[in-house]
Amino acid sequence: MRTRMCFDDVALERSDAIQDAWVHELFKEDTLMAIGKFILKHRRGVPIELCDPKAGAFNVSFRMKFEDGGSAIIRFPKPGATMFPNEKVRNEVDIIRYIQQHTTIPVPFVLHWGTKEENPLGLGPFIIMEYIDHVMDLSVALNTPGFAIKDRPILDPYVDDTKLELLYGQFADILLQLSTLRLPRIGSLVQIDDFTWEVAQRPLSYNANELVRLGTLPRSKLPRVNETFQSASAYFSTLADLHLEHLTHQQNDAVDSADDCRRKYIARLLFRKLAKDGRFTTSSTNLGPFNIWCDDLRPSNVLINEHLQIVGVVDWEFTYAAPVKFSHAPPWWLLLEQPEYWPDGMEAWTKLYESRLQTFLKVLHEQEDVAIDRGRLNDEQRLSGPMQQSWESGDFWVAYAARKNFAFDAVFWRKLDGRFFGPGMSTEDDRWKERINLLTKDERANMVVEKKLAEMETRILAWEPDEVDPKILN
Incomplete structure (x- = not known):
C-alpha cells in the first residue's frame, strides 16, 4: 500500500500546463517593456537592467537594477x-508590514502592491519590493555538495559543526521573535491602518492551496474567507474534517485498492475523533493567545551574505496566527528534506533528525539567553523547552499530520496510531483491521470504497481554476 497520498496527476499536469503557458506570455517584448515601466513608476532612480525572470513554486519575479546600486523586484x-x-x-503584504513593525527580522520593504483588478499589466495581483542583495539562500549553504538544482536538498552529512551552529542559531532567533507575536484568534492578519492589524480572515495555509490544486478539493469545503477560529480545538477539528474531504473529493491517485481506501478512511476518522475529543489541545493553550506561524518558513526562503549572515527572509504568503502546538514543534527543515520524502524512509529520517535537533536546541537556548539579557524575552517565553517536549511526547507529529494532507497516512500509522490507540498486534499495513471496531456503526457503513474504486477508472479533471484567465485555459 502507498505510504502517502499521491498528487492527482491529472490536476498536476493541468497546473503545469497553465503555468507554462502564462510564463511563455511574459517573454513577449511588449510585456517585458510594460513590466519595466511599471516598476519605474514606483521606484525612483535611473534603471540599468531588467533581469531575466526567476520562477519559484508559486511566483515569478522580475528584478530591475538601478544606477544607485539598489534593485527592486516585481512579483506575480x-x-x-x-x-x-x-x-x-x-495576506503577504499585511504580514510583512506587521513583522517589520514588531520585530528585527529582515523582511523586504514593500513599495507598492495591488490586486488583479488594480494591475494595469493584466498579469494578476502583484507586489513591488526592494530587492535584498544576497549571495545565496540558506538551503544552498546547507545542502549536500554536488547536488544539482533539480535534486531535492538534503543536509550535508559532513557539515562543519561551527557552520551549522552559526546558521541554525540565526534561524532560531527568527523563530523566537515570531513566537513573541501573540494574537487573540486563529487566522490571517488584515491591516486596518498604519499601526493596527486584526485577525479578520481565514488562515490561508500552504496546505489549503495544495488541497485545491493537487487534491481537487472544492473551494467551498475550505473555511469561508472571513472565518477565523477562537480555539485551537476548533481549528484542529476543521483540519481533521479537511483530511476526510480530501479523500472523498480527490478524483485520481487517491487510493490504489479497496483495502488502501479503507485504511486511509479509518485513519482520517480516528484522527477526527481525537480532534473532536480535544486530544490535541490543552486547557492552557486552547483559547490562545496564538502565535504567528509561517507554513513556508524554511532555509530556501532565508537569504545570506558571503559571511553566512542572514540578510533577508522572504515569501511570507502562507503566514497566519496558529495553534501554539505549531510553533512549539521543532522545525521539520533541520535536515532540509521532509520526513515523507527521505530516501531511506521515515524512521531513518527520525533517527538522524534527533541528532541535529539537539544542535538546534542548544543554539536556540543560547539565543534565548541573549534575548533575556537584553530584555526582549521573559524566561517563561523560552521555546527550547516546549520544542524538546513536543518532540519527546510526539506532539511534533500531531502538528505535522494536521498540516500535511499528502503525508498524513504515513505519519498517522507510524507515529500517532500506537500513541493514542495502543500497540497493535498486526503489521502497519494491516493495523486498520484492528481499528475498524473503534468506528461507529454509521462510520463503518459509510465508507467511500466503491466510489473511490470507480474513480480509479475515470482519469478526469475535477478542478476549479477559479481565478485563471480563460485565455490561458484554452
Whole structure:
C-alpha cells in the first residue's frame, strides 16, 4: 500500500500546463517593456537592467537594477500554481508590514502592491519590493555538495559543526521573535491602518492551496474567507474534517485498492475523533493567545551574505496566527528534506533528525539567553523547552499530520496510531483491521470504497481554476 497520498496527476499536469503557458506570455517584448515601466513608476532612480525572470513554486519575479546600486523586484503569483492569488498577495503584504513593525527580522520593504483588478499589466495581483542583495539562500549553504538544482536538498552529512551552529542559531532567533507575536484568534492578519492589524480572515495555509490544486478539493469545503477560529480545538477539528474531504473529493491517485481506501478512511476518522475529543489541545493553550506561524518558513526562503549572515527572509504568503502546538514543534527543515520524502524512509529520517535537533536546541537556548539579557524575552517565553517536549511526547507529529494532507497516512500509522490507540498486534499495513471496531456503526457503513474504486477508472479533471484567465485555459 502507498505510504502517502499521491498528487492527482491529472490536476498536476493541468497546473503545469497553465503555468507554462502564462510564463511563455511574459517573454513577449511588449510585456517585458510594460513590466519595466511599471516598476519605474514606483521606484525612483535611473534603471540599468531588467533581469531575466526567476520562477519559484508559486511566483515569478522580475528584478530591475538601478544606477544607485539598489534593485527592486516585481512579483506575480503564477496561475495554475496559486489558487487564491488576490488573497495570497494581500495576506503577504499585511504580514510583512506587521513583522517589520514588531520585530528585527529582515523582511523586504514593500513599495507598492495591488490586486488583479488594480494591475494595469493584466498579469494578476502583484507586489513591488526592494530587492535584498544576497549571495545565496540558506538551503544552498546547507545542502549536500554536488547536488544539482533539480535534486531535492538534503543536509550535508559532513557539515562543519561551527557552520551549522552559526546558521541554525540565526534561524532560531527568527523563530523566537515570531513566537513573541501573540494574537487573540486563529487566522490571517488584515491591516486596518498604519499601526493596527486584526485577525479578520481565514488562515490561508500552504496546505489549503495544495488541497485545491493537487487534491481537487472544492473551494467551498475550505473555511469561508472571513472565518477565523477562537480555539485551537476548533481549528484542529476543521483540519481533521479537511483530511476526510480530501479523500472523498480527490478524483485520481487517491487510493490504489479497496483495502488502501479503507485504511486511509479509518485513519482520517480516528484522527477526527481525537480532534473532536480535544486530544490535541490543552486547557492552557486552547483559547490562545496564538502565535504567528509561517507554513513556508524554511532555509530556501532565508537569504545570506558571503559571511553566512542572514540578510533577508522572504515569501511570507502562507503566514497566519496558529495553534501554539505549531510553533512549539521543532522545525521539520533541520535536515532540509521532509520526513515523507527521505530516501531511506521515515524512521531513518527520525533517527538522524534527533541528532541535529539537539544542535538546534542548544543554539536556540543560547539565543534565548541573549534575548533575556537584553530584555526582549521573559524566561517563561523560552521555546527550547516546549520544542524538546513536543518532540519527546510526539506532539511534533500531531502538528505535522494536521498540516500535511499528502503525508498524513504515513505519519498517522507510524507515529500517532500506537500513541493514542495502543500497540497493535498486526503489521502497519494491516493495523486498520484492528481499528475498524473503534468506528461507529454509521462510520463503518459509510465508507467511500466503491466510489473511490470507480474513480480509479475515470482519469478526469475535477478542478476549479477559479481565478485563471480563460485565455490561458484554452
